[in-house]
Amino acid sequence: AAGLAAVAAAGTTFSLLTDANKNKAGAATNSATLTIPDLLEGTTSGSTTTFTLEAKTGTHEVISGVTSSTMGYNQDFLGPTLKWTNGDEVVLNITNDIGEDTTVHFHGAHVPPKMDGGPQVAFADGETWSPTFTVKDPATTLWYHPHALGTTAKQAVHGLAGMIIVEDSTDASAALPSDYGVDDIPLIFQSLAVDTDGDIKYEAVGYRLSTTTFPLLLNGTNVDDTTLTFSATKTRTRFRALNASPSDIITIQRSDGGTLTQISTDQGYLTEATEVSTIRLVAGARAEFVMDLSADATLQAVVTTGWIRGGSGTYDVLAVTAGGTDTPADLPSTLNTIDRYDTGDFTARTITLGQNGATMLINGSAGTAMAAMAMISTTVGAKEIWTIQNATQLEHSFHLHDVPYQLISVNGEDPTGVQLGWYDTYEVVGGGTIKIAMEFTDFADDTYMYMLHCHLLQHEDEGMMASLMVTES
Numbered sequence: 001a002a003g004l005a006a007v008a009a010a011g012t013t014f015s016l017l018t019d020a021n022k023n024k025a026g027a028a029t030n031s032a033t034l035t036i037p038d039l040l041e042g043t044t045s046g047s048t049t050t051f052t053l054e055a056k057t058g059t060h061e062v063i064s065g066v067t068s069s070t071m072g073y074n075q076d077f078l079g080p081t082l083k084w085t086n087g088d089e090v091v092l093n094i095t096n097d098i099g100e101d102t103t104v105h106f107h108g109a110h111v112p113p114k115m116d117g118g119p120q121v122a123f124a125d126g127e128t129w130s131p132t133f134t135v136k137d138p139a140t141t142l143w144y145h146p147h148a149l150g151t152t153a154k155q156a157v158h159g160l161a162g163m164i165i166v167e168d169s170t171d172a173s174a175a176l177p178s179d180y181g182v183d184d185i186p187l188i189f190q191s192l193a194v195d196t197d198g199d200i201k202y203e204a205v206g207y208r209l210s211t212t213t214f215p216l217l218l219n220g221t222n223v224d225d226t227t228l229t230f231s232a233t234k235t236r237t238r239f240r241a242l243n244a245s246p247s248d249i250i251t252i253q254r255s256d257g258g259t260l261t262q263i264s265t266d267q268g269y270l271t272e273a274t275e276v277s278t279i280r281l282v283a284g285a286r287a288e289f290v291m292d293l294s295a296d297a298t299l300q301a302v303v304t305t306g307w308i309r310g311g312s313g314t315y316d317v318l319a320v321t322a323g324g325t326d327t328p329a330d331l332p333s334t335l336n337t338i339d340r341y342d343t344g345d346f347t348a349r350t351i352t353l354g355q356n357g358a359t360m361l362i363n364g365s366a367g368t369a370m371a372a373m374a375m376i377s378t379t380v381g382a383k384e385i386w387t388i389q390n391a392t393q394l395e396h397s398f399h400l401h402d403v404p405y406q407l408i409s410v411n412g413e414d415p416t417g418v419q420l421g422w423y424d425t426y427e428v429v430g431g432g433t434i435k436i437a438m439e440f441t442d443f444a445d446d447t448y449m450y451m452l453h454c455h456l457l458q459h460e461d462e463g464m465m466a467s468l469m470v471t472e473s
């Protein structure tokens with residue numbers, strides 16, 4: 001059988017397949033207004049906010065004119081944006097109506113292991129799961145998606161994904177745009193594989209049919225032949241970009257070559273707003289940026305690498321019309337204080353990302369069953385430095401649950417610029433190595449665990465996942 005390795009190797013030589021008709025920069029013919037996912041603010045009583053979500057099935061035009069069977073939270077495809085406030089207690093009542101087991105993972109949130117939504121807390125069709133926890137995260141952009149063993153790719157590509165905005169009371173938050181849908185705009189990217197009959201593909205192998213197309217979606221709309229539009233009513237707009245693709249990398253840039261002002265990485269604000277020409281998001285990663293617009297500007301997405309696409313393309317995805325007449329105050333010179341770890345006395349480990357044919361491995365074990373997973377055991381209070389060694393020639397996206405990490409080195413180089421922020425998901429190129437450091441705080445459990453895995457969802461489902469047990473020392 002053509003194993004994963006063969007397909008992956010073939011992927012590197014594939015051209016754009018059926019991508020010829022895509023919305024290549026400057027070539028779009030249609031325009032439509034950017035869809036803003038509904039904001040689900042929840043009902044608040046005292047300091048507790050309760051959110052109600054239903055994972056359900058539906059239909060959606062993932063490619064124009066063709067109806068696909070999809071899944072979504074409270075809607076047919078994707079889910080509403082949740083808004084949490086640091087320090088508040090949240091309760092989520094989540095009902096499973098998709099006809100099979102699911103979980104809901106709060107990607108990037110620092111929550112107890114029982115509330116984390118990893119594969120160990122799957123709940124069946126017809127059941128309601130009600131995690132309750134205190135929001136411990138600083139202002140940032142997180143997201144929620146399924147994480148059941150072996151079905152994460154399938155459920156996520158069908159539409160089970162949504163954004164979480166965490167607010168806090170820092171000066172930086174007060175100074176930045178925060179009016180959801182007005183000057184605080186979610187951008188959820190999904191690079192998918194879909195048959196011409198609308199069947200959304202998720203299999204690790206065998207999906208590259210001659211009938212398969214590779215749409216790029218922004219907030220659920222296929223931008224292959226459409227440039228979405230957003231009319232800014234303020235001079236300064238904040239964008240929160242999430243790469244919810246199963247595998248491809250999304251790079252965001254301006255069509256005119258201008259810079260974007262990046263303010264945050266996965267896990268909160270950078271120390272200062274940083275001018276960048278591109279923002280590269282591996283699968284699962286987020287970033288926030290602002291644009292101060294005195295003239296119209298178009299955002300492009302470059303889709304590269306990956307499991308799904310096997311080629312790259314540049315798309316005009318969002319035409320932003322400048323409409324503000326206000327003059328925004330300068331951004332605070334300091335957004336955040338990030339104390340860089342001095343890792344001299346940190347506990348060292350090596351995590352090896354490997355492969356055996358179609359099976360994907362962490363430290364030699366395929367995490368396709370809980371009992372077979374490699375387990376990393378640590379204690380509350382531990383400070384660790386991990387060398388993530390990519391022993392394959394494939395691209396991986398290294399995600400750690402529970403706590404944020406700092407990049408200590410990236411392929412032997414010291415981190416610079418936005419690499420000095422906090423991450424929970426970072427690129428590990430074929431044959432590459434990253435060193436990351438983290439501190440395990442607050443939450444311990446003897447029976448429930450967190451996960452660490454590749455966020456290329458087919459890789460995760462094929463075994464590139466290990467468990468992380470945090471116990472009291």
Ligand code: C2O
Binds near residue numbers: 401451455
């Ligand atoms: Cu976004 Cu363990 O996942």
Ligand code: CU
Binds near residue numbers: 395
């Ligand atoms: Cu991977």
